[in-house]
Amino acid sequence: GAVVSQHPSWVICKSGTSVKIECRSLDFQATTMFWYRQFPKQSLMLMATSNEGSKATYEQGVEKDKFLINHASLTLSTLTVTSAHPEDSSFYICSAPTQGETQYFGPGTRLLVL
Amino acid sequence: GNSVTQMEGPVTLSEEAFLTINCTYTATGYPSLFWYVQYPGEGLQLLLKATKADDKGSNKGFEATYRKETTSFHLEKGSVQVSDSAVYFCALSGGGGADGLTFGKGTHLIIQP
Numbered sequence: 425g426a427v428v429s430q431h432p433s434w435v436i437c438k439s440g441t442s443v444k445i446e447c448r449s450l451d452f453q454a455t456t457m458f459w460y461r462q463f464p465k466q467s468l469m470l471m472a473t474s475n476e477g478s479k480a481t482y483e484q485g486v487e488k489d490k491f492l493i494n495h496a497s498l499t500l501s502t503l504t505v506t507s508a509h510p511e512d513s514s515f516y517i518c519s520a521p522t523q524g525e526t527q528y529f530g531p532g533t534r535l536l537v538l
Numbered sequence: 539g540n541s542v543t544q545m546e547g548p549v550t551l552s553e554e555a556f557l558t559i560n561c562t563y564t565a566t567g568y569p570s571l572f573w574y575v576q577y578p579g580e581g582l583q584l585l586l587k588a589t590k591a592d593d594k595g596s597n598k599g600f601e602a603t604y605r606k607e608t609t610s611f612h613l614e615k616g617s618v619q620v621s622d623s624a625v626y627f628c629a630l631s632g633g634g635g636a637d638g639l640t641f642g643k644g645t646h647l648i649i650q651p
Binding site: 428458465466467468469470473483517519525527528529530531532 | 570574582627631640641
């Protein structure tokens, strides 16, 4: 099946710094990718839709200046958490649909902001 | 907006027991429905899906039928194994797979030998 990777798998940073998370589709091209956030023992919440070559679409309540998304190629989307604070600590997961529209998920990135 | 409600766990069963995890949804139009599974330390994996009413998705002994009249997509398995222990998420997509997914809160399933 299709494979989606994320890097890094975990990151610890100081409050006020920025962190970039990469999402790659390894064996297929994805014009659209999705970013989710998962709190401990809770569901995944869709944050934004990343569109190759155009601006991302953010869900209601998600700060676009806080969570910068860039979809620079058909296999790479990046999420940058700017000026991170402890409340941004979470598990961030990306997904990408294949042409058959089945979404494949990355393994996730755990962010801890101190 | 769209929403998914599923039974919260943990659900603890003995090996070879029958499993049902309930899932109901609220959506406009005709969503596609999914069950995803998350094994310990791993990412989400698609377990099965159904794209229209009365469709039955099946995989690895698991089944779920898209019931439009009851807006439900309950997951069932006739005989569970210890290896089925995981967190199961019910989800829907308003636009097939081309839209972001709306997830339920997840059900932690524990199978005891």
